[in-house]
Amino acid sequence: MSQPHPDAAAIVKCAVLTVSDTRTPDTDKSGDLMRSRLATAPHQVIASALLKDEPESVRSQIAQWVAMPNIDAILINGGTGIAPRDTTYEAIAALLTKTLPGFGELFRMLSYEQIGSRAMASRAIAGVCRSTLIFSTPGSSKAVELAMDRLILPELIHLTTQMRG
Template structure:
C-alpha cells in the first residue's frame, strides 16, 4: 500500500492556468487540456486561464512568464511537447525558466509511467518547478499521462506545494 501524505488542514481552491502545446489540437480536440481542467475543477480548484499554443519554445516561455506575473495564477500546468522529437520544445522552454526544479516530480512520473507503459517512459521529459513564485508542471500530451500525473502526483500535493510557496494560504 502506498504511503499517503497527511491531509491538509482545510480545503483550498487553487487558481490554475492550463496550457496545451500542440501544432494540431483545437479547443474541440484538446482531450488532455479538457481532462486537466475537469480533474482540477472536480478537486475543487479553479481555472483562471486556458490556452493552446503551437510547439514553439519562445511562445511557450512567453506565456508562462506572463502567467507567472499574474497574482491570480498560482499554478501553471502544461501538456504536450515533452518528448524528444525535433518539434518537442516544451521541456527546453520550461527548464530554462525555473527558479527551482522539483526533481522528484519527473522522477516519480517516469517511474509510474514505466509501470504502465514500460521502457518507453524513459523518453518523457516531464518536469516541474517554480517560476516567479508560481508552480509549473509540464506533462506529456497523452490523456493517459495527464490522468496519471494529476491523480497520482499533482492533486495529492497541490495545496501543500502552494502553501510551501505562500504560507499565508
C-alpha cells in the same frame, strides 16, 4: 495509492496550457482532462490556452501567467518528448528558479509500470518560477490522467501552501 498532504482545504488557482502542433480546442482532450480534474478537486482554472510548440510563445505565455498574482500553478501538457518539435521542456527549464526533480522521476517510474521502457522518453518536469508552481506533462490523455491523479492533485495544496510561506 498516494494520499493528499493533510493541509487545510484550499482552492488553488491554476492556468492550463496545451502545447501541440496538431490539436485544436475541439480535440484538446488532455487540456480538457486537466481542467476537469482541477474543477472536480475543487480548484479554480483562471486561464487556459492552446499553443503551437514554439518555445518563444510558450515562454511568453508562462511569463504572462507568472506575472498574474491570482495564478498559483501552471499545468502544461504536450511537447515533452524527444521529437524535433518537442521543445516544451527547454522552454520551461530555462524559466525555473527551483526544480522539483522528484516529479519527473516519479512520473517516469509510474509510467514505466503502465508502458514499460518507453517511459524513459518522457521529459516531464516541474518546478517554481518566481512564486508560481509549474508542472509539465506529456500530451497523451493517459499521461495527463496519471500525473494529475497520482502526483499533482495529491500535493497541489501542500506545494502552493509552501510557496506562500
